[in-house]
Amino acid sequence: MTEENMESYLILRELDEPISRDGLEAAAEKSGETLAELREEGVAIRWVESEVLTTEADRIVGTFCHYRAEDEDAVYEHAERADLPATKVTKRGESLSGE
Numbered sequence: 748m749t750e751e752n753m754e755s756y757l758i759l760r761e762l763d764e765p766i767s768r769d770g771l772e773a774a775a776e777k778s779g780e781t782l783a784e785l786r787e788e789g790v791a792i793r794w795v796e797s798e799v800l801t802t803e804a805d806r807i808v809g810t811f812c813h814y815r816a817e818d819e820d821a822v823y824e825h826a827e828r829a830d831l832p833a834t835k836v837t838k839r840g841e842s843l844s845g846e
Contacts, residue, residue, distance in 0.1 A: 753791050753815040755839035756822050760832045765806035771799065774831060781829040791817040792825055813839065 785792050795813040802808055816822050819836055826833035
């Protein structure tokens with residue numbers, strides 16, 4: 748599958764307990780390793796970007812992630828293997844910006 752044939756998905760990852768920046772870096776590393784494994788297995792999936800959700804004390808409580816993937820199942824497979832929550836997965840629509 749080519750990049751042009753992949754769909755864009757937005758994933759809300761809500762954490763049960765807040766984590767530190769170190770915890771976020773460890774999760775990002777595991778995510779990257781899992782993406783590489785999936786691609787080696789022939790699954791078309793790619794991380795695009797993430798927005799981090801924080802508390803006033805700068806503790807991470809979740810993320811909004813943008814992925815490109817062959818289908819929604821690939822997004823859920825990645826989340827399961829990387830031990831990441833996938834609270835909600837939706838196809839991405841158009842971007843709106845106030846900037």
